[in-house]
Amino acid sequence: MELRHRDHPRRHDVVAPADDDPSQPTVESHPPMLETLKRSLVGAPLASSEIDEQRISKRVGLAVFSSDAISSTAYATEEILFVVALGASSLALGLPVLVPIALAVALLLLIVSASYRQTIHSYPSGGGSYVVSRENLGETPSLVAGASLLVDYILTVAVSISAGVAAILSIPAFAGLRDHRVAVGLVLVALITLVNLRGVKESGRAFAIPTYVYIVTFGALVVVGLAKAELGLFGGLSPVDAEGFEGALNGGELGLFLVLKGFSSGAVALTGVEAISNGVPAFQKPAPRNAAVTLSWMAAILGTLFLGSAVLATAVMPVPSHDQTVIAQLGLAVFGSGPLFLVLQIATACILTMAANTAYADFPRLSFIIAGDGYLPRQLANRGDRLVFSNGILLLAAAASTLLIGFGGITTALIPLYAVGVFTSFTLSQTGMVRHHLRLREAGWQRGVAINGVGAFTTFVVLLIVAITKFSSGAWLPLIVIPTVVVLFRGVSSHYQRVRSGLRLPDRIVLEPTAHTVVVLVGDVHRGTVEALRYAWSLHPTHLLAVTVVADDDAETAIRERWARVPGDIRLDVIRSPYRELTRPLLRYVDEVDDRWDGDIVTVLIPEFVVSRWWGHFLHNNSALLLKGRLLFRRGTVVTSVPYHLNA
Template sequence: MTWKRWLLGTPLETERFRDERLRIPIALAVFSSDALSSVAYATEEILLVLSLAGAAALGYSIPISGVIVLLLAILIASYRQTIHAYPDGGGSYIVARENLGTLWGLVAAAALLLDYILTVAVSTAAGAAAVTSAWPRLLHYRVAVGLLFLLLLAVGNLRGLRQSGRIFAVPTYLFIFSMVSLIVTGVVRAGLGLPPVEPPMATIPLATHDVTLFLLMRAFSAGCAALTGIEAISNGVQAFRKPEARNASTTLMIMGGILAFFFMGTSYLAHVYTVVPGVGQTVVSQLGRAVFGTGLLYYLLQFATASILMVAANTAFADFPRLSSILARDRFVPRQLANLGDRLVFSNGILILAGSAGFLVIMFGGSTHGLIPLYAVGVFLAFTLSQAGMVARHLRHKGERYRLHAVVNAAGATATGAALLVIAVTKFIQGAWIVILLIPLFVFCFLKIHRHYFYVRQQLSLREIEPERPLRHTAVVPMSAVNRATIYALRYAKSIAHEVEAVHVAIDPQRVEQIREQWKQWGGGVPLRILESPYRSIVQPLVDHIDELMHGRRGNEMVTVVLPEFVTAHWWEGLLHNQSAFLIKGALLFKPGVVVTSVPFHFSR
């Protein structure tokens, strides 16, 4: 068994693709982990902004959280309609493309792809922060911890959708149990007037800002990180078992209810226990110490939080490759992203996502606070375009109760559009400008790729193809010496062309006569041409000679260069030989009418 089979498992037949679809309990773990995990840092981001205005501003966290939950309810209602209208999935890209036009569809796709990359980077960084909160000695290794999480996620997803769902269901449900225990216990203790088991470690900083509308808007935009991942289910409807739309809609409702409970519960407890973000301790960690102390339940909470933050990226690993495959099918990204791997997952998309997120984790030093400002712009832009597209669809098709459905989606578009404007303004200097710049750049690349594929299809078309006729074809065998590999290549050349010639580039003039004598015995009547090389170049004289064959007096329409090539028994032995064959291939690759083929000679030892 190879290391790849041991790590990823044996290949799956294409016929088993439908068997890889998910039931609701597993789908909830796969698609909702991103949204549910956001409670680990969304409240913290609100408090981080409000604490700039001192203790007096912390009370605003509850109404701000309430507004975000209201926005969540609007989004859940809107995306339920999207799921039923587009049961084949595709989410914001498909909705915007079909109803608003291709350009807006590509804008939504670019926003989502960037959001998925940032989701993975933020989740792994936040997971590492949860680990270092429980074990502060690891604080200096948080980048390495985040990259380890990322590696585990990539391997788990390369093993297949259903298997990765089973693997990551345990952390999701462990987190749900831990958070329910934290919130219920914390609310009961607060209701009974019991003091915290362990007082919060962080102190409220002195006010450096006034409580202004702009500060509250900043806090709201930071808390909107709680809404990332809501669209994941509408993007992956086809990953559900039949009936796909109904199962996806049910999963969306369950996810929305759990998320609202967790987010409001965390914000309420943070307000009751006067918890603010501190160095080395997350808000959830401080709440765990206040409610549970530092016993077994606290470490279970931290372990569950780190686990859900790690697998939160799994939502992006489920949706990024799927969206990339749809874009590849439409010829807006490289076609390789549409290919299913051995385990019936889009392996290329998984690898690109892991590599991009790992780059961000390294670039930002594993800092969640550094990554968050980049986070919400893309997803809220996708939200807005999707809801606007659904409004256009309802008004065009005029189905049953279309006015009501259009109003729901219009409310969603208005709310998310307003939130997008707030996020873009308040986070622009902090890093949102990067995403705002990257989205049009992505769209430009999509269009360039699409144009390339259009020209490829046009030039490969069979229309107006010239009739078949005989071609003048010469086979050229470059050689450095007369040996067994050369003779085998010569025999192959004679089998494919009537005109064959051998070519030797004379770098060492003293060997030329020896090669001429050997060729008389072994050349089999094939002419030998000696090419002079005063500057000791092997490639250029050969290229010039082939140009002469193609465009000179002989006027060849095709030349095949047959290269004798050594294949050594061990990889390192190949380094002991010159790479002239590789250089010749590179030099001739872009010459029309020239074919380069290798005749390998395998060394047994």
């Protein structure tokens, strides 16, 4: 029987309950146990008004944004030696070129850091290379810069964690974990992710002390080591045992190509230099000045420690190995196997692991900016309840974990992928800054053009060196990945443009009454079904139908007997499905209803009972989810769940 109603329900104003207080945090509907677990792990939610209180000082900022760059002192020297002292070359040929390569890298560091100081003062809102390129070079260069940075940050986490694991495994007590390198790395990723989900300020505090312990310990290694090597103080150096060295100690050839390849490996020491320019808003006010000072501190510390370790290595003559890092060998030679060596290794493992925090601080922030421009999913522009971009943090952790698994947690295997994105973003940023100075011609613009011009030229040359010398070692991969990410950016942007076009209001808006057909899906006749029918009546539909799917005669007879108790003379349509399929027969039925009353809005009501225990949902059939998913893509159809809450 068809029920027709020509009158339409009145609209009612929605009034918020009197006890609602918008100043209080929203109570989420998570099950109590999950909510308690979440709060114990990430902490209580923070109000938006507290965002200024989350800004960090220069001392904390050095730990948060410079740990990546400073941590490279723990493996950059080793990466140079892996190239110039292995394979076609030898340790005797590779060690003499180590210091000249380190000097070239230090000079490059000076140029890049001076260039980024210009960026900090010109673009205090953050965003680094992406924003500079967007404002001065156009859409495509900005997307290339953004893709390069995002890939760089993912690799930062993977390289830092793998290097941290290598430092841990160099401690004799943990040598037994060498076969579980990837598992140890994944545990470290999970821990650093959890700390970052608690907020920028808390993660900075957690990482500040280990960062400074590393700086002091590594500084002591360089100072004491050089005093022993050059002045013969403190009993001199203990020699490195080279018996286990896999390459040749003497002989071989060292041509220009290998020297340039070694330089490109050492240039990874510059990774993370741009991080401070990306995160300027995170600093206490005046943010640009504090960020610039922190950048200068970082460059001075990084340059001094890197050069010092290279000079020390020429005296100690360490042998590059995946089983024991070069820094561990330097530590044994200078400190012996006592407590100071253990402190050095623990501090190195900590700084390498926490170097990933630079990426955790910048990747979500850059994703927020790019998502705000419509090139990434909007979810990445949302702050979590701890005022961090938690979706970006989780995405970064997942991507870096995938790399760790794919490359077996070996630092050297990841390094060639690392430098291409770094120097691509460097070059675009400095080129954009040259255009910025020429366009605005602010006070002192000639000096700015000179600094950034030298930076752009130098980093472009290094980019070519890295791309050429590391191409066969894996540098070709970023040359594919970065354009792929750019295509992804454009695809996301095109989607949002289509959505905006589809949602755009016409010039004249007309609201007319529309016929309404309501279909109630009946799995069985119970209280939830009655609630759904009561709700269906409240909609004042033009047509009200009920439908069920059965497999055989007995099932049909049983449900018709129970349906007879339902008042209102509502027709129950029974669909036979001998193969016990549910979704397809119901979709065909909705198509038939739509054809019968063409022009109606079809609302499908799905009664669902809700159990009080979260685990109870796993004990019931959730086929309604699949059906709702299929109906969602059907034009002119509204799908509504009508929950009935049980105490079970």
